[in-house]
Amino acid sequence: MKISDRQARRMLEKMGVDIEPLPDVKEVIIRTSSKDIVIKNPDVSEMKAKGVRVFQVMGVAIEERVIEVPKFTEEDVLLVAQQANVSKEVAAKALEESDGDLAKAILKLTS
Numbered sequence: 001m002k003i004s005d006r007q008a009r010r011m012l013e014k015m016g017v018d019i020e021p022l023p024d025v026k027e028v029i030i031r032t033s034s035k036d037i038v039i040k041n042p043d044v045s046e047m048k049a050k051g052v053r054v055f056q057v058m059g060v061a062i063e064e065r066v067i068e069v070p071k072f073t074e075e076d077v078l079l080v081a082q083q084a085n086v087s088k089e090v091a092a093k094a095l096e097e098s099d100g101d102l103a104k105a106i107l108k109l110t111s
Helices: 005-014 074-084 088-097 102-110
Strands: 018-022 027-031 035-040 043-049 052-058 061-066
Touching (some): 074 088, 074 102, 088 102
Antiparallel strands (some): 018 043, 027 035, 043 052
């Protein structure tokens, strides 16, 4: 026996699950540590049950963008700034120019 959308919706309502489509969604972005997944013009529905919200996202136009990982951390910037006695901005620029190499950045700023 096949269940229609209407019957399925009624069964979910009896179980306390409320489903609503979200209109006019332009895009959904899922961010991970290594990439962004962008879904353009998706169909999004929100399900609410027992205080929990679940979002269902469906789409065809999907784009993946790789995130560039910085070659140095904020701690590296602080260390170079302290060792070379310069501002954090100058230290960050020196680290960028030295490709994240702490020793090169410090030597560049102190010589």
